[in-house]
Every structure is written in structure tokens, then in C-alpha cells.
Amino acid sequence: MTEKLDITGKVCPICLLAVDKELKKLSSGEELVVVCDHAPAATASIPEYCENRNHRCSVKMIENGLWEISITKN
Template identity: 40%
Template sequence: MHFIDALGEMCPIPIIKAEKELKKLNKGEKLVLETDHSCSIQSVVKHFEGKYNYKCSYIEVEEGIWQITIEKA
């Protein structure tokens, strides 16, 4: 599993970082992006599900900190 720390970064920076990292991954591999901006959840999920049809999910791991998992299709 690959990991990106996007704490303190606002969109579109998390999307740009995830785009770059996902290019390196093989189909079926997962990327976890950690963010502390709730608006990034909707932006990231909408982007990768809509543009690439990648599976996305997210969980709040601590109060105000979320991990978004993106599976490359």
C-alpha cells in the first residue's frame, strides 16, 4: 500500500500528489491519502471515481483527520 501525507494541504494539491503517485502503481494497487481538510474528501473521491472509475473510500482515523483509499482500476 502506498501512502501520501497531505496534512495541511488544500485542494488541488492532494489531487495533484495522488495523480502523480497513481501513475506509478499497477492495476489493483491502493493509495492512501491522509488529509485534515474535510473538503478534500469530496474533491478527491469525486475526481478519481468520476474521471478514472477508481474505487474510493475514506475513514476518519482521528478527530479531523481522514484517510482516503484509492484503488487503481
């Protein structure tokens, strides 16, 4: 199952809190796809959060200033 979360227009720590809240709803192996326009969250905060919790995370820029972050829950 894949869930989507759009956090465009939000800044940290709201970005990270929203991701944490959504991931808690998922079971192991499920995916959360996040759309984010806040560079610090997309390139640092969210990937670091995932690494610390052993979730798989990949980040790609889908257009200038907009990222898609795919997280598979551990």
C-alpha cells in the same frame, strides 16, 4: 502493493494533484492510502476524482479533522 501518501497541511488543488501524481506511478489493482486533514479534499474532491476514473475509493475519519482515503487503482 500499498503506497502511502501524507498530504496533511495541504489544501486543494495541491491535495488532488499529489494524489493524481502518486496514482500514475501505480499499476492497476495497487492501493494508495492517503492521510488528509483538508475536509473538502477528503470528502469531495478526491472521491469525485476517483469516481470519474473508476478507481475504488473509501474514506474514513480516523480522528476529528483527519481522514484516511484508500484508493485502489482501476
